[in-house]
Amino acid sequence: MIYFNQVFKIYSADSVALKDINLTIESKEFVSLVGRSGAGKSTLLKILLAEEAPSKGEVFFESVNIHYMPRRKLPFLRRKIGMVFQDFRLLSGKTVFENIAFAMEASGRSTKDIEENIPYVLDLVGLTDKSHRFPHELSGGEGQRVAIARAIINRPDVVVADEPTGNLDPENTREIIRILEKINELGTTIILATHNKGVIDSLGKRVVTLEDGKIIRDDKKGKYTL
């Protein structure tokens, strides 16, 4: 489903973010990307979202080489990939409901569709009673749950979570991971970048380890080892 073929990302001669990445991710997989800060996790995800282009190599999403896509087609790719960030990145001027609705509006879903679907995802992430709050009125855990709701509302094929628990306490971390697992059980591929050992060990799923921009380990049922 997602296929990285000999991907390099070179910023300058002494700043090489990714070296010869070959990675295949199947549909409905739950893959954790681990590695120290600067190992290349975020760069890998940015390339997948076409936020950045690889210096060499190609990236396929289903059968499409995403870096040969015309720019105006990018929104269509991004609607198939739900994105969750470490710092949530909610739209501060919009309520919880509107933040989630924005992703649906952007993809042209009908108002009726929006009104029917949002209560369902709010229930899934446990925020039904906070739909009219603004982001600054939410706790960190709640903010991240809104971000997850926004990421899954368009029923994407993949949810990419870049250090989603980096700013959260252990309890909220467990909660977020539990939600991600649930989404995965419902049939969505999950790519989780993290350096939280506890999270990885409790998951018991595929772990891809990056070091200095290279994949050094890829275990089907991995543990966090560096």
Place this chain on the structure above:
Amino acid sequence: MFFTKLKRVIRAGFMSFWRNGWVSLASILVVVITLFTIGSLVFFKGGLDALVAQLKDKVDITVYFKPEAQEQDIMTIKTAVSKLSETKDVAYVDREQALESFKERNKNNALLMQSLDELGENPLGASLNIKAKEISQYESIANFLNSHMNSGASDYIDKINYFENKRVIERLSVLTDSAQRFGVIISLVLAGVAILVTFNTIRLTIYSSREEIEVMRLVGASNKFASGPFIVEGVMYGVVSAIITMIMFFPVTMWLGALTENFLSGMNVYNYYIQNFGQIFVILLIIGVLICSVSSFIAIRRYLRV
């Protein structure tokens, strides 16, 4: 689909305008100052035009005829002058009218009146009052009349006063020309500065939203869908500012009305405001909306490259 999206963009623009009240207020204040400057320039131009028109109106050429001149000859000259492309207006003052206005002017001068009575007949000649379209054109009209003088008309033309007033007329011509040119330059400079300030203010408001724009792109919004609300907001800044500026001009012109009437003798800035209300409003509205939406558009473009 298109209309649904358009509706959503407009609604999002309105909502953002309302919820970011302080940012909107600050931007509107700057735009109001810009529009106020531009509006003042409109009034300034109105005043200057009125002043120049008045000065121009004071300038004319008068052809004085000898008392014995035949009306037929005078009419020939009048028709010939009227046909000149430079001529705006020719007024014929016959001998009786000349006498009337002479008496009216000198009614307090008993000696003059008495001697006029003693004379028994009208010593004054008729005259033609000629106005040109532009001050600079008096020269050619005077030359035309002069050539008539040389070809026999001097029998009944007494004198042409242009040559006496020539220096004054020329100086006035230079003065009005440079006043208008100066007005245009000042207007352009002030308007340019005001537009730059507005552009920068709007750029800053959008700069503060750059991360949001990036997020919108990353959750799958197209460029148009992400930037549309900001353009709508820009348009609203323009509309609201134009309305506020027009309202502000009401007390300002009322207060300045009497003052300007004295200074410009005849041009009352308040009346000008009332009479040209619609036109001034449309000018400010178009300028406001254009500056704000174009600024938004230019400012937002650089954040859409995600």
